Amino acid sequence: MAMRLFGNRVSHPVRACILLARKVGQPLEEVNVDILKGEQFKIKDLPFRKIPVLKHGDLTLAESTAILRYIADSSPSGGDWYPKDLKKRAKVDEFLDHWHSTFNPTIFNLMRNKLFYKMLFRADKPDEKVIAELRKAKDSNNKLFNSYFIKGKPFVAGEAPSIADILATVTMDQTSLIGEDLSPVTAYMDRVKSHLEGYDELHKVAMEMPVTLRKMKMIS
Amino acid sequence: MAMRLFGNRVSHPVRACILLARKVGQPLEEVNVDILKGEQFKIKDLPFRKIPVLKHGDLTLAESTAILRYIADSSPSGGDWYPKDLKKRAKVDEFLDHWHSTFNPTIFNLMRNKLFYKMLFRADKPDEKVIAELRKAKDSNNKLFNSYFIKGKPFVAGEAPSIADILATVTMDQTSLIGEDLSPVTAYMDRVKSHLEGYDELHKVAMEMPVTLRKMKMIS
Numbered sequence: 001m002a003m004r005l006f007g008n009r010v011s012h013p014v015r016a017c018i019l020l021a022r023k024v025g026q027p028l029e030e031v032n033v034d035i036l037k038g039e040q041f042k043i044k045d046l047p048f049r050k051i052p053v054l055k056h057g058d059l060t061l062a063e064s065t066a067i068l069r070y071i072a073d074s075s076p077s078g079g080d081w082y083p084k085d086l087k088k089r090a091k092v093d094e095f096l097d098h099w100h101s102t103f104n105p106t107i108f109n110l111m112r113n114k115l116f117y118k119m120l121f122r123a124d125k126p127d128e129k130v131i132a133e134l135r136k137a138k139d140s141n142n143k144l145f146n147s148y149f150i151k152g153k154p155f156v157a158g159e160a161p162s163i164a165d166i167l168a169t170v171t172m173d174q175t176s177l178i179g180e181d182l183s184p185v186t187a188y189m190d191r192v193k194s195h196l197e198g199y200d201e202l203h204k205v206a207m208e209m210p211v212t213l214r215k216m217k218m219i220s
Numbered sequence: 221m222a223m224r225l226f227g228n229r230v231s232h233p234v235r236a237c238i239l240l241a242r243k244v245g246q247p248l249e250e251v252n253v254d255i256l257k258g259e260q261f262k263i264k265d266l267p268f269r270k271i272p273v274l275k276h277g278d279l280t281l282a283e284s285t286a287i288l289r290y291i292a293d294s295s296p297s298g299g300d301w302y303p304k305d306l307k308k309r310a311k312v313d314e315f316l317d318h319w320h321s322t323f324n325p326t327i328f329n330l331m332r333n334k335l336f337y338k339m340l341f342r343a344d345k346p347d348e349k350v351i352a353e354l355r356k357a358k359d360s361n362n363k364l365f366n367s368y369f370i371k372g373k374p375f376v377a378g379e380a381p382s383i384a385d386i387l388a389t390v391t392m393d394q395t396s397l398i399g400e401d402l403s404p405v406t407a408y409m410d411r412v413k414s415h416l417e418g419y420d421e422l423h424k425v426a427m428e429m430p431v432t433l434r435k436m437k438m439i440s
Contacts, residue, residue: 047364047368048318048322048364058307059307059310059311061310061311061314062314062318063313063314063317063318063321064317065313065317066310066313066314066316066317069309069310069313070306070309070310070313073306073309074306086290086293086294087278087279089289089290089293090279090281090286090289090290091279091281093283093285093286093289093290094281094282094283094286096286096317097283097284097285097286097316097320098268098282098283100317100320100321101283101320102268144267144268148267
């Protein structure tokens with residue numbers, strides 16, 4: 001039975017799921033949810049009114065990290081991307097959990113404040129003080145990523161790339177839409193991208209978001 | 221090689237790890253970190269200056285949800301608690317991820333504002349407006365827990381309890397320290413607790429926290 005992914009390619013967790021599915025040869029039917037038009041609030045199949053959501057037979061999965069684990073574990077070639085070795089797997093889990101608790105909330109809030117201040121906060125202009133704090137937190141998280149999660153290895157789990165690296169890379173790269181400096185993590189990101197076919201084409205869709213928001217008069 | 225857990229029993233994710241280790245017969249040496257005295261900022265073994273942290277040989281794991289997965293997967297009898305069946309495992313993962321993204325931040329912030337307003341925010345009294353908003357969010361999360369994660373089944377993954385149920389129960393129960401109403405989830409929590417030996421004795425340690433904080437003149 002085919003897997004269906006409710007999502008939108010402007011979302012970095014959605015792109016992570018697509019990149020993994022392509023990599024492990026898992027057919028994925030994409031159902032586009034127009035989040036700029038608020039479609040996520042109308043579609044009954046989205047339990048938390050958020051994307052991505054995976055449907056596979058009678059299974060509904062509503063968290064991107066659970067989806068990444070499930071796609072990798074369901075695919076015969078997914079073992080390389082979500083290692084079976086328990087210590088390596090634990091390091092992948094540790095980053096995915098850190099992504100939820102710390103890494104992604106910072107970037108998510110930075111993006112909200114830079115791009116969606118009108119749509120979400122009904123503000124005329126972005127709050128530069130809040131943005132400066134979030135940028136500081138993001139830089140600190142990227143530094144910790146290098147010193148703790150990478151620590152001289154090529155990838156989070158060691159010699160081979162994993163779902164942690166896919167998610168880390170698309171998340172760091174999401175800030176390139178708003179011109180953030182990625183130099184401390186560029187070498188790592190290039191290493192990950194070299195394993196992911198079609199990365200640039202997918203990322204281009206996200207890069208168009210500021211243009212779309214400008215057309216909608218949501219940013220100046 | 222023995223596993224060592226850096227933690228403190230007043231922390232609900234720490235208690236979840238202890239309860240699981242006991243259940244699956246995994247010996248766990250507890251290293252107490254006095255978080256009320258800020259010891260987490262001094263101990264070099266804590267990468268994020270947070271607890272719990274698990275050490276197992278050359279492995280350091282710094283997120284409670286990664287620790288729960290690792291203890292279950294490492295133990296011969298852990299399979300019941302982190303199911304091998306991929307769809308059941310995915311439902312456990314979905315809750316653990318939802319715990320990070322939504323469920324726990326609300327309760328964590330509610331506890332901070334109720335008990336640690338002096339210690340963290342240097343405020344004379346708690347901000348009742350913030351507390352009311354967090355309480356509303358917590359009630360909404362508990363409701364979603366019943367309607368989506370349980371949905372007529374006894375436990376998150378179906379007929380048998382899992383690490384998702386241990387974590388959900390200790391997290392909901394953490395709010396009993398501040399007298400929160402748990403009636404919508406009491407029946408579920410009792411069902412989970414009936415599988416966890418020593419639950420009440422561990423929880424009692426947490427229940428003493430307000431008394432300790434009162435002695436420290438941190439709450440009135």
